[in-house]
Amino acid sequence: MNRLIYYIVTLILTIGYSADSLAFQSEKIVSSIEEFNTAVDNAEPGSVIVMKDGKWKDVALKLTGEGTSKSPITLKAQTKGGVTIEGESYLELGGNFLIVEDLFFTNGYTPTNTVIQFKSDKRIANNSTVKNCVIENFTQPDRDTDDHWVEFWGRNNSLDHCYIAGKSNTGPTVRVYLKGNEHINNRHQIVNNYFGPRPRKGGPHGETLQIGDSYTSMTPSYTNISHNLFDRCNGEVEIISSKSNLNTFSNNVFFESEGSLVLRHGNYATIDANLFIGNDNSSNIGGIRVINTGHWITNNYFYKLTGEEFRAPLAVMNGIPKSPLNRYNQVTDVVVAYNSWIDCGTPWNFGVGSNVDQSEVLPASEIRSARAERMLVANNVIYSDRECAITRRYDSIDGVTFKNNTIGGAVVNDINDTGVLSNAITIEKKGDMLFIPKEKLDEVHMGFDFETIKTDLFGASRENQPRAGAVVIAPEKGRKLVDFSKYGPNWFKPKEENKNIPAITVSTAKALIEAIEKGESGVEILLEKGEYVFTKPLDITKKITLKAKNVKQKVKMSFNTEDAAFKMHPNGRLALENISINGTNKQDAIRTLEKQMSSAYNIFITNSQFENFKSILQTSKSSFADTIQIKNSKFINFQNGIQLANETDDTGEYNAEFLIVENSNFENFQNSVIDYYRGGYDESTIGGNMILTGNTFSLSGLADETKILIKNRGIVHVTVADNTFKNNSVDLIAVLWGEKGQKPMNNKITNSGEFKIVENLELKLMY
Numbered sequence: 001m002n003r004l005i006y007y008i009v010t011l012i013l014t015i016g017y018s019a020d021s022l023a024f025q026s027e028k029i030v031s032s033i034e035e036f037n038t039a040v041d042n043a044e045p046g047s048v049i050v051m052k053d054g055k056w057k058d059v060a061l062k063l064t065g066e067g068t069s070k071s072p073i074t075l076k077a078q079t080k081g082g083v084t085i086e087g088e089s090y091l092e093l094g095g096n097f098l099i100v101e102d103l104f105f106t107n108g109y110t111p112t113n114t115v116i117q118f119k120s121d122k123r124i125a126n127n128s129t130v131k132n133c134v135i136e137n138f139t140q141p142d143r144d145t146d147d148h149w150v151e152f153w154g155r156n157n158s159l160d161h162c163y164i165a166g167k168s169n170t171g172p173t174v175r176v177y178l179k180g181n182e183h184i185n186n187r188h189q190i191v192n193n194y195f196g197p198r199p200r201k202g203g204p205h206g207e208t209l210q211i212g213d214s215y216t217s218m219t220p221s222y223t224n225i226s227h228n229l230f231d232r233c234n235g236e237v238e239i240i241s242s243k244s245n246l247n248t249f250s251n252n253v254f255f256e257s258e259g260s261l262v263l264r265h266g267n268y269a270t271i272d273a274n275l276f277i278g279n280d281n282s283s284n285i286g287g288i289r290v291i292n293t294g295h296w297i298t299n300n301y302f303y304k305l306t307g308e309e310f311r312a313p314l315a316v317m318n319g320i321p322k323s324p325l326n327r328y329n330q331v332t333d334v335v336v337a338y339n340s341w342i343d344c345g346t347p348w349n350f351g352v353g354s355n356v357d358q359s360e361v362l363p364a365s366e367i368r369s370a371r372a373e374r375m376l377v378a379n380n381v382i383y384s385d386r387e388c389a390i391t392r393r394y395d396s397i398d399g400v401t402f403k404n405n406t407i408g409g410a411v412v413n414d415i416n417d418t419g420v421l422s423n424a425i426t427i428e429k430k431g432d433m434l435f436i437p438k439e440k441l442d443e444v445h446m447g448f449d450f451e452t453i454k455t456d457l458f459g460a461s462r463e464n465q466p467r468a469g470a471v472v473i474a475p476e477k478g479r480k481l482v483d484f485s486k487y488g489p490n491w492f493k494p495k496e497e498n499k500n501i502p503a504i505t506v507s508t509a510k511a512l513i514e515a516i517e518k519g520e521s522g523v524e525i526l527l528e529k530g531e532y533v534f535t536k537p538l539d540i541t542k543k544i545t546l547k548a549k550n551v552k553q554k555v556k557m558s559f560n561t562e563d564a565a566f567k568m569h570p571n572g573r574l575a576l577e578n579i580s581i582n583g584t585n586k587q588d589a590i591r592t593l594e595k596q597m598s599s600a601y602n603i604f605i606t607n608s609q610f611e612n613f614k615s616i617l618q619t620s621k622s623s624f625a626d627t628i629q630i631k632n633s634k635f636i637n638f639q640n641g642i643q644l645a646n647e648t649d650d651t652g653e654y655n656a657e658f659l660i661v662e663n664s665n666f667e668n669f670q671n672s673v674i675d676y677y678r679g680g681y682d683e684s685t686i687g688g689n690m691i692l693t694g695n696t697f698s699l700s701g702l703a704d705e706t707k708i709l710i711k712n713r714g715i716v717h718v719t720v721a722d723n724t725f726k727n728n729s730v731d732l733i734a735v736l737w738g739e740k741g742q743k744p745m746n747n748k749i750t751n752s753g754e755f756k757i758v759e760n761l762e763l764k765l766m767y
Helices: 002-025 033-041 509-518
Strands: 027-030 048-051 054-057 060-066 073-077 083-088 090-096 098-101 103-109 114-117 123-126 129-131 134-136 148-152 158-160 163-165 174-176 189-191 209-211 224-226 229-231 238-243 248-250 253-255 260-265 270-272 275-277 288-290 296-298 301-303 314-317 335-337 340-342 348-352 375-378 381-389 391-393 400-403 405-412 420-422 427-431 434-437 504-506 523-527 531-534 538-540 543-548 555-559 564-568 573-577 579-582 588-592 601-606 609-613 625-631 634-638 642-644 656-662 665-669 674-676 689-693 696-698 717-721 724-726 732-737 748-750 754-758
Touching: 027 033, 033 048, 033 060, 060 073, 060 098, 073 103, 090 098, 381 434, 504 509, 509 523, 509 531, 509 538, 543 579, 573 579, 588 609, 625 642, 642 656, 656 674, 674 689, 717 732
Parallel strands: 027 048, 048 073, 054 083, 060 090, 073 098, 083 103, 090 114, 090 123, 098 129, 103 134, 114 148, 129 158, 134 163, 148 174, 158 189, 174 209, 189 224, 209 238, 224 248, 229 253, 238 260, 248 270, 253 275, 260 288, 270 296, 275 301, 288 314, 296 335, 301 340, 314 348, 335 375, 340 381, 348 391, 375 400, 381 405, 405 420, 504 523, 523 543, 531 555, 538 564, 543 573, 555 579, 564 588, 573 601, 579 609, 601 625, 609 634, 625 656, 634 665, 642 674, 656 689, 665 696, 689 717, 696 724, 724 748, 732 754
Antiparallel strands: 427 434
């Protein structure tokens, strides 16, 4: 009997040793796409395909196979981050129990619709993971080209500890599909990722995450989005667009991201223990926007969020009665409990999107008149040193019940309801950006199922520790509220911009051209006194500042060029200070490339003068400027002014986010001075910002067919104040959008027509 046991044990050990040896022997290093494909064809459970370190360019990586839970098929880099995937490349996964790790996508773009897809041809991936990978600036050459950087299909797939940043073209960064039974109840895991900066896009379809779509929005997904960092994800008003049922959003950090977590479609989402961190500089940083039914919003901490309406810290929307799937369902049976709003603007916005007063320009199917019903707001804390009301109401809130909410500081109680208590809260700083009341606030409302709210923001137990607000027990002293090092792969750190670049001084046109071409991005080029003559445009491919060395005397630049003085490229930033620039009336002062404007450019003009050009700025259709800022400058003898009106498909796209013009003079323009356009009725493009203050406009508009001096159709945020308009040959200075609160203020008008205010602007419907 003992001998039999001995043989059995020996056999088991031998089999185990053989299995381990087989696993070791199955590791295969590949150095070409041909070797990669052969290794994939021969892959078995336990196979490890190792991509040799180096640059892999223009490769279609298709990892397919059938691994097991204990013996997955793995694809990895020889060393972490040592494999860069560049050019026109992509990765697909198909099969079961596949793992991809440590790859770096950079210096390229996908020639398909995806960079990483959990599906290869028609073969779906299940139980598969992409982890510790980086996709950085792998954006399409043309901003209008649509793609997704990660597409989820199948079930039980994961995106874990990845860094993804820099997408500037159309399409959500990460998209979850639910088309078919094999993709629902998917329980995908999107966890521990660092979603780095996504620049402003200037239109819709710029989400960082989209889970489902309108037509699968009533489908159960159970996708889990937890422990991720969303760092300055500014693509559009929806950072996350949840369009399916039963998704969970927990323990995420939304850091200075200009948008919101939006429960766009679908029901029964859990939004628990998230941090929403804003700042004092942007009024576009939002919190949570609520649509549909059954959501629980608990233990969240909102800090310095000053957005309003769609970007409010908490935006509760009106719905459309009998709404179609792609519009807005009524908010019902939503719980908002144990949250904290600290130093925010008006924290609760109710009836957002109410538009009954626009019935003359919108069909009945677009009128959002269904107010929130059976909504409970309980045990929340609101504190601010700045005076603000608790609510901004666009409709009645008679369907909302308030219980044991406490306000303090300079917050004004504008709700005549016993469920909001005006207490003298003493706020205490517990760490960077973390403030909690000293008072215990232990009188809390115990609503239906409230016993299921077991922990607070930091995971401390709520059992036997009743306390309003997001925090029951403050974390240990010195703990960072946001620890950036916790997210993404541990082998990768995004490059920091060099801010200590020495200035370059030049005295000739040739030296200036060389400094622009060879200087580091961010360089300041100082121009000695004199005249600089150019016969070719200056290409701005990086951050460049051109500045007169003597601040008391302008430097003169003359251009005898064909199409432009300055050509803006993607990511170009041109700053001009104390420079006089002259053309020959044959070229534009500044223009963008006609194609492949993949990323935003910026223009800053200060204390400068332009004379004798076709236009100040001429843009191509798909180009996009984040900011155009003009201060204390003068523009004389132009055919056209600032041309930002080439996105005319009426799909919500526009050519610039911010146009700011202050204390400047515009004289003798044949046509309009500004043409800035956004078309299409789409609340996802709450964009376009035009600020005109302290300027003088004269002797312009004679040849303009519309007889409008400043065109700003469809631009939402418009300020026209303290300007002077004299002797302009136009009928209208501008047409302002009354429904958006636009009105002229303190302008002086002499022989220059008038302002017209249109209350409800008729726009092309996009749905």
